[in-house]
Every structure is written in C-alpha cells, then in structure tokens.
Amino acid sequence: MSTIGPGSEALVSIDSNLLGIASTPYRTVIAPSQDLERLSPADGLCLADCRSHAPVFAGMVVAAASRHYVPSRALSVRALLQLPRLARTDGVVSRRRVIAELNHCAARLRHDQQSLSELIPRDEYGLSDLRFVGLESAVADRIFGRLHYLRSARAGSMNFALVDPLNRLPVTLCSVSPLEWKRVGRQLRTQFGIPLEGAWDVSRVYSFDVAPANAISYLLGRVRQWIRRELPTAQVLTTAVDPNLGFTGSSYRSANWQKWMSIAARPYLYVDGLYATPRQLRARFGDANLSHLRATHSEHRFEQSRARLLNSAIFCSRLRGETEQVAPADCRVLRR
Known part of the structure; x- marks a missing residue:
C-alpha cells in the first residue's frame, strides 16, 4: 500500500496474482412468467x-x-x-x-x-465498504476486453476501481486517457478556453451487477479528486454517452458533470455480424472504409446500420471549481 500525495488517502495497486478465488455461479435473474x-x-x-x-x-x-x-x-x-x-x-x-x-x-x-470467472465479484457490499484503488492494467484490460460492450481496453490508460474489502475484486472500474478526439478538443479550446493537453477522457466504465447504487458516480468523484491532485496541468474530464445503448448520463449528472456538446451520430459498423469501432477496424485491417474493406477482404462480411441513430452527448467535469451548465442553444453538435 502506498500513499499518493501529502495527506491523501491510500491508492492501492492491485496485483493480478492476488485475484484468484474459487469460481461460483454468477448471479442470475428471474424470468417473467409470460412465455x-x-x-x-x-x-x-x-x-x-x-x-x-x-x-x-x-x-x-x-x-x-x-x-x-x-x-x-x-x-x-x-x-x-x-x-x-x-x-x-x-x-x-x-x-x-x-x-x-x-x-x-x-x-x-x-x-x-x-x-475470467476469477475476477467476477459475487458478494454485495455497501458503498462505504468499497476501497478506491489504482488498478493494474493487466486486470483492467482483461475485464474491459471481455465484459465491456466494446470488448476492448484503451491502450495507455490509467485505471481506477472500487474493490470489495475481502477479495479485493473490482466492483466498478474505469479508465482515463488523454483526450484523443480532436474535434472535441478544438471545441473545448474555442468555447471553453481549455487546451487539448488539459483534457482527459473517461474512455471506459464497467460496473458489475453486485455494485451498490451510485457506485459509478462515487468512483467518478474519487477519480476527479485524484487527477486534480496528481496531474496539476489537467483541467477537465470528458466522456461520450451513447443514448442508442440506453445510456442517459445519469451517473455523470449525479457526479455533477454537465453536457457541454454533442457528436453527430454515424452508422454502426459490423464485421461478420459483430460490432466494430473504426479504431478496431483500422487496427485489424488497416482501414475503416467499408467499400475498401469489402474489395480487399472478401472473406469477411462488412455491414453498417441503416436506421437513424441518436447523437452522442459529451459530458464534462472541470477539475477545479464548479462545472458550468451549457444552455441548449450553446450546446454545439459536432460533426465526426
């Protein structure tokens, strides 16, 4: 255990070798009586x-x-x-x-x-019982790579989690990376006076079923405190919320984040029936243009959605001072 910064709470780094526990059946849900x-x-x-x-x-x-x-x-x-x-x-x-x-x-x-059954927590604890920790990349990458809906981790991220007090398994976790979305970065600079290098992105969040209420917003608050203390040049945290997946941004609003802008929707992309981001396509095939991919990789099936999708919201949290609300008329819709 090591203390980060004067007077700060301990921030523990979890070693993946400490995470082995006996496997038990995952928590289930009850089916409705109607067929x-x-x-x-x-x-x-x-x-x-x-x-x-x-x-x-x-x-x-x-x-x-x-x-x-x-x-x-x-x-x-x-x-x-x-x-x-x-x-x-x-x-x-x-x-x-x-x-x-x-x-x-x-x-x-x-x-x-x-x-990765050995990493799945099965016991429920209250929010006050969970510990805020820095999470080893090997552990975070396995969870994000398998259980996050994108099934991938963001390379080069810092990872944080709330872990249970007994087995020290992550209950709720997130990754934070330097903001790479240049369109968002330009808007932050133009509208809010924040340079690109001062913006950090919450690029992944995952919460297990046993997580207590408000676990995500609590984790976001602790992450904000840590980054404000340890990264003095950081000015703002950002994240993208996709309403097409049923997300509303409620955890971010509970942590006092505000919607500052939106990103225009674009079709979802799929390879052999499975969703893929443009980043994943470029990493796998060297290109994200479906026409090119269909011509050069005929052994795969490339598709895109046809129905109109909703714009994603960009939520932000200033690291120092209050995060101001942005009036709907001033909430810009950015093109991809």
Missing part, C-alpha cells in the same frame, strides 16, 4: 422502444438473461449495440430476430464471463 417467445414473432419492435426498455423488450432481455445465467443489464447493452444491424431503415426489427440476437449475445456474454 415471451410466443408473442407474435412477425410483429416488430422499434429501436426507440428497445433503448427505452419498453416492457416487451425488457421482458425479452430478462428471459434471455435467465436462460443463459448472465446479468440482464450487460446483456441489454450488448443487444442494443447489435440490433441496428438488423433494423430496417425505419428502425423496426422483428421480434423473432430480437429474441434470436438476445440469445446470441447472452451466449457470448456467458462465454466471456467464464473466461
């Missing part, structure tokens, strides 16, 4: 109903999560990432295809859980 698979499979669900967790979609998620013994919250996000691939231009997906995709996503999520 959802008998519901008019030809009828469609619109993406708006899915991302708002309308009762029919919510019931489908719970049924699939129960069948595969996976957490319904994580399953819902993964499915929402995949459903735009299946939606028509009007945003409608047949119930049959929604059910099939939920089961595919649940099976993959179950496999991902099993691959």
